[in-house]
Amino acid sequence: xxxxxxxxxxxxxxxxxxxxxxxxxxxxxxxxxxxxxxxxxxxxxxxxxxxxxxxxxxxxxxxxxxxxxxxxxxxxxxxxxxxxxxxxxxxxxxxxxxxxxxxxxxxxxxxxxxxxxxxxxxxxxxxxxxxxxxxxxxxxxxxxxxxxxxxxxxxxxxxxxxxxxxxxxxxxxxxxxxxxxxxxxxxxxxxxxxxxxxxxxxxxxxxxxxxxxxxxxxxxxxxxxxxxxxxxxxxxxxxxxxxxxxxxxxxxxxxxxxxxxxxxxxxxxxxxxxxxxxxxxxxxxxxxxxxxxxxxxxxxxxxxxxxxxxxxxxxxxxxxxx
Ligand code: DGY
Numbered sequence: 001x002x003x004x005x006x007x008x009x010x011x012x013x014x015x016x017x018x019x020x021x022x023x024x025x026x027x028x029x030x031x032x033x034x035x036x037x038x039x040x041x042x043x044x045x046x047x048x049x050x051x052x053x054x055x056x057x058x059x060x061x062x063x064x065x066x067x068x069x070x071x072x073x074x075x076x077x078x079x080x081x082x083x084x085x086x087x088x089x090x091x092x093x094x095x096x097x098x099x100x101x102x103x104x105x106x107x108x109x110x111x112x113x114x115x116x117x118x119x120x121x122x123x124x125x126x127x128x129x130x131x132x133x134x135x136x137x138x139x140x141x142x143x144x145x146x147x148x149x150x151x152x153x154x155x156x157x158x159x160x161x162x163x164x165x166x167x168x169x170x171x172x173x174x175x176x177x178x179x180x181x182x183x184x185x186x187x188x189x190x191x192x193x194x195x196x197x198x199x200x201x202x203x204x205x206x207x208x209x210x211x212x213x214x215x216x217x218x219x220x221x222x223x224x225x226x227x228x229x230x231x232x233x234x235x236x237x238x239x240x241x242x243x244x245x246x247x248x249x250x251x252x253x254x255x256x257x258x259x260x261x262x263x264x265x266x267x268x269x270x271x272x273x274x275x276x277x278x279x280x281x282x283x284x285x286x287x288x289x290x291x292x293x294x295x296x297x298x299x300x301x302x303x304x305x306x307x308x309x310x311x312x313x314x315x316x317x318x319x320x321x322x
Contacts, residue, residue, distance in 0.1 A: 003047040003312045008034050008055050011075065012294070015301025019050075022309065036061050043067040048308055052076060053288070054270070059086040067092065071311050073304045076291070077101055077158075078241055080215030084322035094322035095307040099157065100299035101291035106161035108290050109209050109239045112263025113150075113166075115284040116235050117207070118142040122281050143206075143233065143260065145170055151205030152176040153198065153221070154212030154240065160186055162209055167192070177201040202229040207237060214241025224249040233260045239290045242267040251276045254283060265290050 002024040007016070010031040019025045026046070028034075033054050034042065039061045042049050047068060051057060052075045062083070071093040072082060079096050087094050115121055119142040126132050126140075150166045152159040155178040166172040167190040174192035176182070182194055195201045198221065202208060208230060212218050222236065223246040230236070236259060238245055247268040253259050254277075261282035267273050270288060277283055291300060303319060310317045 003308075004045070005048040005050055005308070006042050006046040007050040008039075008042075009052050009075075011050075011301050012298045014298055015305065018302075018305050019308075022305070023048075023312075043069045047071070047312075048073055050075065050304060050308075051082065053078060053081055055081060057082040057086075059083045062086045062090060066090065071095065071308065071317075073307050073311075075300050075304055078214055079321055080213060080241060080243070088322050092322075093311060093317060093320055095304070095311075095317055095319045096321050097300045097303035097307075098319060100303055101296050102157045102161045104293045104296040105158045105239055105290040106165055108265060108286070109158075109162045109211075109237055109263075110165050110169075112237050112239065112265060112284055112286065113207055113209065113235065114145060116237070116261045116263040116282070117145050121284045143235070145172070145207075147171050147173075148206035149173045149175060149204060151201040151208040152192075153201065153208065153210045154178060155182045155187065155192070155194070156211060158239075159209075159211035162211060163187075163190055163192055166207075172207075175201050175204050198226065199229045202226055202234075203231070205234055206231065207235050209237040210240040210244055212240055212244060214243050218244050220244070220246040220249075222246065222250070224252070227253040227259060230259050232258060235260050236262045237264075238262070239265045242270060247274065247277075251280075254280050257282075 004024045006026045007028055009028055016027055043063045048071045049069055050073050067090055069092055072087060074096045077096050077098045082094055084094050119140050123140050150172045152163050155176045163174045167174050174190050175195050176192055177195055177198045221244050227249055254262060263284045265286045266288055273285060307317050307319050
């Protein structure tokens with residue numbers, strides 16, 4: 001008997017094909033997210049739940065005691081949408097997909113940084129609206145990026161990849177905040193300076209890019225107080241998780257021009273994006289595109305296949321997080 005799997009959203013076609021071949025797979029052709037009740041019922045009927053960041057798996061959707069499900073294989077590196085303690089209590093393994101989305105997420109962080117500093121979203125909106133009156137010395141002058149200081153919050157794989165691009169591509173100085181010490185060849189090669197506190201990084205940086213995990217430990221790490229620590233001409237970039245930033249405090253800081261702007265790929269209550277943010281010209285807003293390239297999305301799916309195959313063959317699971 002093949003293990004029974006449920007895939008909660010549409011996945012890239014080559015990945016769905018392999019899943020269907022190797023396992024007894026229920027696909028989600030309509031791509032509609034599962035309701036909390038459907039998620040709870042999945043625990044009773046499937047050996048594996050193949051989840052994504054668009055699913056919510058708080059303790060409330062887990063079955064009270066035992067479940068048929070033995071593994072939740074997440075399509076993505078961040079897993080703060082899954083209550084891992086609830087999974088552990090029920091002997092359910094949780095896996096993620098680290099490594100394969102590092103480059104594309106770092107690329108997108110740089111795209112946001114450049115876009116917000118150089119006002120490219122604003123410029124494109126103006127041109128498409130037919131409101132461009134031609135070149136002029138004062139037209140849409142933005143902030144220079146090259147040579148400025150980038151503060152990285154969370155110097156893990158994606159933080160380092162973002163720093164590398166900024167340092168070697170744009171000659172940026174790198175400072176960073178990370179809870180544990182980071183002193184390796186990679187950070188030394190970019191002369192990246194680890195600062196003792198988050199506030200030190202916020203106060204020093206022209207751009208602050210967030211790369212820490214979401215979830216309770218980092219909820220509202222960036223709040224009204226920390227935003228006040230930033231320079232008034234600095235920009236905040238978030239490709240991590242929406243809950244790392246107090247979104248209302250950020251909107252206030254942007255409206256009052258306490259910081260210069262923000263580039264956001266993630267939001268507090270996705271896919272809802274507050275009208276107050278959409279009204280602001282000094283923000284660039286993207287619909288959670290960090291890992292969204294054909295190559296990376298297939299690679300993420302293949303990592304899930306590897307994790308599931310190892311699990312059901314009784315081998316050590318490569319990307320186990322719980
Ligand atoms: C991740 O991997 O955590 C992304 O945000 C989902 O694409």
